[in-house]
Amino acid sequence: xxxxxxxxxxxxxxxxxxxxxxxxxxxxxxxxxxxxxxxxxxxxxxxxxxxxxxxxxxxxxxxxxxxxxxxxxxxxxxxxxxxxxxxxxxxxxxxxxxxxxxxxxxxxxxxxxxxxxxxxxxxxxxxxxxxxxxxxxxxxxxxxxxxxxxxxxxxxxx
Numbered sequence: 001x002x003x004x005x006x007x008x009x010x011x012x013x014x015x016x017x018x019x020x021x022x023x024x025x026x027x028x029x030x031x032x033x034x035x036x037x038x039x040x041x042x043x044x045x046x047x048x049x050x051x052x053x054x055x056x057x058x059x060x061x062x063x064x065x066x067x068x069x070x071x072x073x074x075x076x077x078x079x080x081x082x083x084x085x086x087x088x089x090x091x092x093x094x095x096x097x098x099x100x101x102x103x104x105x106x107x108x109x110x111x112x113x114x115x116x117x118x119x120x121x122x123x124x125x126x127x128x129x130x131x132x133x134x135x136x137x138x139x140x141x142x143x144x145x146x147x148x149x150x151x152x153x154x155x156x157x158x
Contacts, residue, residue, distance in 0.1 A: 066149070067092060073113065073150035081155075082110035086118045086129075103132030108156040112136060116149050 045053050051061075070092050077083060082098035084106050093099050093113065102112060114133055120126050136153050137143070145152035 069147060070113075070150055073145050073147060073152050076145045076152050077111045077113075082107060083113060084110045085113040086115050087121070087124060088118055089113055089115055103129050106132060110155060111144075112141065112153040114151045114153070116151065
């Protein structure tokens with residue numbers, strides 16, 4: 001999929017240049033241009049996934065702001081402390097000096113941030129992640145923050 005994306009921008013530029021050259025050769029009435037755009041608009045409205053399309057998922061807008069929740073959870077962690085986190089959270093915690101994937105690179109001296117609603121992709125072993133999450137309370141870590149979605153655990157012995 002990402003190899004195809006390399007061609008998208010050059011094709012868009014070529015399409016724009018070609019459309020400009022076509023318009024210099026022939027004139028198009030505004031009504032005809034509008035008529036040409038109507039099928040694309042109807043197709044997008046009928047099959048699209050973004051509101052106001054018919055198949056749009058409106059529950060996306062009824063969920064709480066997960067980034068704000070994560071920022072609140074991460075506020076209990078010192079700024080210079082190492083962090084282990086689920087892979088999907090690493091982007092939002094990238095301002096940390098050291099951040100490792102949970103549970104693959106679990107470090108006893110790092111804080112652990114877990115997302116209870118985490119989407120497990122193919123690169124995360126579900127059983128290994130669950131076993132590591134279950135072992136956090138008995139491994140000498142304290143639960144510092146839990147809002148029902150995000151949990152922050154202290155380093156071992158802290």
